[in-house]
Amino acid sequence: MTPDDDNETVLYEIDYVAEAAIEGPFDTWLRDHTADVLQFDGFLSAELLDDDTAAPPGQVRRLVQYRLRNRAALETYLREHAPRMRAQGIEKFGERYRAQRRVLAHREGKAGGDSRPVKRGQGGRQVFGRLDGRDGGEEGSQRLQ
Numbered sequence: 001m002t003p004d005d006d007n008e009t010v011l012y013e014i015d016y017v018a019e020a021a022i023e024g025p026f027d028t029w030l031r032d033h034t035a036d037v038l039q040f041d042g043f044l045s046a047e048l049l050d051d052d053t054a055a056p057p058g059q060v061r062r063l064v065q066y067r068l069r070n071r072a073a074l075e076t077y078l079r080e081h082a083p084r085m086r087a088q089g090i091e092k093f094g095e096r097y098r099a100q101r102r103v104l105a106h107r108e109g110k111a112g113g114d115s116r117p118v119k120r121g122q123g124g125r126q127v128f129g130r131l132d133g134r135d136g137g138e139e140g141s142q143r144l145q
Helices: 020-037 071-080 082-093
Strands: 010-019 043-050 059-068 097-105 125-132
Touching: 010 020, 010 071, 020 043, 020 059, 020 082, 059 071, 071 082, 071 097, 082 097
Parallel strands: none
Antiparallel strands: 010 059, 010 097, 043 059, 043 125
């Protein structure tokens, strides 16, 4: 199967770097924003991760990894909803943060037939837990203090 096949899940990852001075409000907004994105068709789950080890001095780094049903669902989101969702962050924080995005295709069976997720190294710690888009609830979430 190719990454464009309709039944292949994809990972949509957004890497945020924000000024440390807005960390609290930014984290609150990001948690709510992620929950809002999960309401769109095709989004299955999301994980919000903290990786300050790679953040420049005076800044914080957050990663959001969304799991989507397939590439078509992502393309629909990017075309129909992403501009509005991105504008909300810009309206609230202006140039005090930046975001980089990438898309990764699920490669089931490509690593010796084992498609289990690889555990994250010491550099990142999960700060919010997993959000499940199927029922809109949060599982095992933590709030930043």
